[in-house]
Amino acid sequence: MSGVALHWFRKGIRLHDNVPLTKAIESCSTLIPIFILDTDFLDPKKVSANRLGFLLDSLKCLDEDLQERGSRLIVAKGKPSEVIFSLIEEFKINKLTFERGTEPFNKDLDDELIGIVNANDIEVYSNWGHILFNPDHILALNNGKTPVTMNVFLKLASSAPTPLKPIPAPEKIPPPPADFKPKNVEIFISTPTLSDLKEYGYDPEAMTTWFKAGEKEGIKIMEDFLKQKQRVASFEKPKTKPTALLPDTTALSPYLSVGSLSVRLFYHKLLEVLKSFKRHSKPPVSLEGQLYWRELTYLIGYSTPNFHQMRENPLCYQIPWTEGEAAQEALKKWEMGQTGYPAVDAAMNQLRSDGWMHHLARHLVACFLTRGDLWISWELGRDVFDKYLIDADWSINNFSWHWMSCSAFFYQFFRCYGPVSFFKKTDPNGDYIRKHVPILAKYPVKYIYEPWEAPKNVQEAAGCIIGQDYPRPIVEHKTVSQANMGKLKKAYDKNKADRAKPAKVNAEKLEKPLAKSKLR
The missing domain is CATH 1.10.579.10 (DNA Cyclobutane Dipyrimidine Photolyase, subunit A, domain 3)
Structure with missing residues (x-):
């Protein structure tokens, strides 16, 4: 085991069930674990203090977990492709690992990165860690066509391979290079907070969400919810209360969104609970069904041109909304x-x-x-x-x-x-x-x-x-x-x-x- 590996944390801001991270650890003596804050993201008009603050707190928790294992998180600022290419050149990186993205902008970035590493004879490993099913496999089962209803998706999912079992977090992680100071990449001395981003217009006092961030918190909330076995077995999303003063649902969506909680871990833990019941609620309204809705939205977004807009979107009705x-x-x-x-x-x-x-x-x-x-x-x-x-x-x-x-x-x-x-x-x-x-x-x-x-x-x-x-x-x-x-x-x-x-x-x-x- 030798060489320098670079693991790019993207949405998988966690150590458990992080296959690309594990692949990097297996083949290196030095590991650079990096998260890249894209400067386009640092705009209070587009990204609120709550949203950015929750992400930064998630990174802080990840850094603490890495330090417990002999490493630390490096947070850079810039364009991901430029940052990664610069680090590859400067530190003679021989392996790059990351989690693939289904969004069109992330697909383009993935293709660009793979092109860079192939041109430099660098080993690369990436996987679909943010979803349960390989989207290309599901599309192939449907003759390349995008399923647009839950009926069709459920049939396809039943024919697809069972989602992979989650893997545990690594016990030890190789350290980054000593005195890591890249020449052409701007990095933060420590995991940044909103106070470190005041130049972009962020006010720490504007962060008012009560959600606590981090992998440990996400797992705890999941485990506490799943302990309520009868509630889990009878769960029907449309029957939950939108006006409840405390969440009447799992409230796991923030942790799944940033990847502090593995969807595969949640899925398999959920199935373990459901196996103990002869009768339980079924998709699409059940808790399992909510994960399938999530998969369907990812698949549609992955395979539909211009899904983010009305025009030139093959699925979207053209409606003359009010403007001006x-x-x-x-x-x-x-x-x-x-x-x-x-x-x-x-x-x-x-x-x-x-x-x-x-x-x-x-x-x-x-x-x-x-x-x-x-x-x-x-x-x-x-x-x-x-x-x-x-x-x-x-x-x-x-x-x-x-x-x-x-x-x-x-x-x-x-x-x-x-x-x-x-x-x-x-x-x-x-x-x-x-x-x-x-x-x-x-x-x-x-x-x-x-x-x-x-x-x-x-x-x-x-x-x-x-x-x-x-x-x-x-x-x-x-x-x-x-x-x-x-x-x-x-x-x-x-x-x-x-x-x-x-x-x-x-x-x-x-x-x-x-x-x-x-x-x-």
């Missing part, structure tokens, strides 16, 4: 929780403060922004989610916004989330609103979802005057939702006439989706 200054103003009010609808505003306030919200809360606000009320493009809403969510995920985010805007996958546009009625089902007292829109906390139950209906004396007693302390509704829901249904039907008819609907692009006939549940 008025749309931008409405978008900002939606983002900042100022629509005048307490349920919508509470969810958006939770998004900004916690960096997370229940998937049904995401459904409510996404429907409101797009087809339900404001008639604003799903692409703009997607960008807001991408900014604030600590579990932000390119594939899941794009898939969800396609779905909730009725642009693809789900076409029952006459089914619309009510910004007054929806949360009442699980929170008739309005406690979720009182927490996340505190200015309304003293409103009586009768008016908590419709404060504009309260008489003036009730508003005064609650200490919140509508139109002064809290906005009036930005639109009249019943009126605009009906109008939007008509516009969507018209857009559907035009798409069909133009032969642009997804079924024309995918030879597979679209089926009625089994459920609206997706992993969060």
Whole structure:
């Protein structure tokens, strides 16, 4: 065992079940474990303090785990391909390992890296560590066609090899070169915090999420949830509560997103629990089903051109969303929780403060922004989610916004989330609103979802005057939702006439989706 290996931590910010890292350790005496902060990512207008801070805290935990094993994490700043190529040249690296990415920008980067190492006669190892199934294998099972329904995906998954069993974390890790100071790569002296990135406009005080980062924390949350065996066996995602003051789901999505928790570990631990029950909930609504939804979104994002946009996207209906200054103003009010609808505003306030919200809360606000009320493009809403969510995920985010805007996958546009009625089902007292829109906390139950209906004396007693302390509704829901249904039907008819609907692009006939549940 000799030579210098470079392991690039990407989404797999962990030591357990990290096959590329293990491959690097097996064949080197010196290992450079690196994470590269792309400068394009360091923009508070695109990436919130919560999202970046959670990532940085995850890196700090990884560094601590590496130090326990005789190594340390090196965090560089720059373009990944440039950083890696520079390190290869300077330190005579003879092996590169990393986890492959399914997103188009990551696929391009992977191809570029493989080209670099091949040109320099360097051994390279990469694998699909962020998902359960090899996407190319699933596509091959479907004759190269992208499955776009859960029915089809479940059939393909049942024919695919069983996801690999997770491997344990290494006990010892070779150290990086002594006094590691690259000539042409900017590295941080220690794992950076938001305070180290003030030059980019980040304020440490703006990080308000309550989620604790790290591999150990992710595993602990998983284990604590799986101990509730009956809850696991009967879990049905659509029946969980979006208004619960503490997460009514696993709350593992942030750890799966950055890769602090291996999806393979979660999958196999889950199956162990389910084996002890003769009867349990089934996909797509079960906990196992949530992992399959995640796989499906990754597969669609991997194989669909321009999946991140409406235009030139073969799966997406072309819809004439509202544009211009008025749309931008409405978008900002939606983002900042100022629509005048307490349920919508509470969810958006939770998004900004916690960096997370229940998937049904995401459904409510996404429907409101797009087809339900404001008639604003799903692409703009997607960008807001991408900014604030600590579990932000390119594939899941794009898939969800396609779905909730009725642009693809789900076409029952006459089914619309009510910004007054929806949360009442699980929170008739309005406690979720009182927490996340505190200015309304003293409103009586009768008016908590419709404060504009309260008489003036009730508003005064609650200490919140509508139109002064809290906005009036930005639109009249019943009126605009009906109008939007008509516009969507018209857009559907035009798409069909133009032969642009997804079924024309995918030879597979679209089926009625089994459920609206997706992993969060």
